[in-house]
Amino acid sequence: MMKGAFFLLALAAYANAHFTMQYIWNGATDQGINNYIRIAPNNNPVTDVTSKDLTCNVGGTSGSSVKTLAIPAGTNVTFEWHQHAQRTGEDPISGGHKGPVQVYIAKAPSTAAAFDGQGAVWTKIYSSGLVTPSQSNPVWATDIVNTNSGKHSVTIPKTLPAGEYLLRAEIIALHVAQSYPGAQFYIGCAQVQITSGGSASPPKISIPGTYKGSDPGITVNIYNNLASYTAPGGAVWTG
Ligand SMILES: *[C@@H]1O[C@H](CO)[C@@H](O)[C@H](O)[C@H]1NC(C)=O
Ligand SMILES: [Cu+2]
Numbered sequence: 001m002m003k004g005a006f007f008l009l010a011l012a013a014y015a016n017a018h019f020t021m022q023y024i025w026n027g028a029t030d031q032g033i034n035n036y037i038r039i040a041p042n043n044n045p046v047t048d049v050t051s052k053d054l055t056c057n058v059g060g061t062s063g064s065s066v067k068t069l070a071i072p073a074g075t076n077v078t079f080e081w082h083q084h085a086q087r088t089g090e091d092p093i094s095g096g097h098k099g100p101v102q103v104y105i106a107k108a109p110s111t112a113a114a115f116d117g118q119g120a121v122w123t124k125i126y127s128s129g130l131v132t133p134s135q136s137n138p139v140w141a142t143d144i145v146n147t148n149s150g151k152h153s154v155t156i157p158k159t160l161p162a163g164e165y166l167l168r169a170e171i172i173a174l175h176v177a178q179s180y181p182g183a184q185f186y187i188g189c190a191q192v193q194i195t196s197g198g199s200a201s202p203p204k205i206s207i208p209g210t211y212k213g214s215d216p217g218i219t220v221n222i223y224n225n226l227a228s229y230t231a232p233g234g235a236v237w238t239g
Helices: 002-014 141-147
Strands: 020-026 069-072 076-082 101-107 120-128 130-132 151-155 163-173 184-195
Touching: 020 069, 020 184, 076 163, 076 184, 101 141, 101 151, 120 151, 130 141, 141 151, 141 163
Parallel strands: 069 184
Antiparallel strands: 020 076, 076 151, 101 120, 101 163, 163 184
C-alpha cells in the first residue's frame, strides 16, 4: 500500500518534468547552448522504440543547419542536460527520472550534417545503469547526472577512424516502465569531426532496430528492489 501510494505521488510530481541535451563540452570547454546539437522541438521523451525519433529525437534525422565540432580522437566529451534553457534553480533532469545513461557513436558516410543515422551504424561507447542497488535508496546513473549539474562524460576511443560522426547520448527514464510503452527515451545528437583517429572497426547496432519493447532494460519495474539492471543495446565497446 505505502509503496503504491508513493508511486502515484511520484508520477503526479514528475509527469511533466522532461529535459533535453543542451550543451556539448570539448574537454573543459563549454561550446555554448545548442551548438553542434540537433535540437528537438520540445523536451518530451520518445517512447516508441520502433520510431525513427529514437535515432536523434524528433526531427533529428537531418542536421543541415547544425555545425560540426572538430575534436581529436581521445577527447573527453561532456554532455549537459536541462529541463529548460537554464543552468540553475532546479534539478537538471528532475530527480524522479531514474535509469541508465548511454552514449553511442556512428560514422557518417559523408558529412555528419547529411547523416540520418539509420541502419546498423551505432557503436556503444558508454553505459552506466544501476550504480548501487538498494531497497531503500538505489543510485542510478541519472542520480549522478543530477548531482553533477546535468553532466556526464565519455572519452572518444583513440582507435576510431578519423571522419565525421554523430554522437548520440541517451537517458532512459524508467519511473513508468512497468509496461510498454512506458520507458522514456531522452536523446541528444551532436555532430563531430574526429581528427587523428585510428583504424578500428567496432561492432554496430541499429537505432531504431536493436531495442525491443520486451527488453528487460526497457520494460522493468524499478520499484521492485532490483539486484541488477541490464541496459538495452549490448556491451560497451572500449576501443
Ligand atoms: C572528463 O571530464 C569531466 C569534466 O571535466 C571530468 O569530471 C571527468 O573526470 C573526465 N573524465 C576522464 C576520463 O578524464
Ligand atoms: Cu520527464
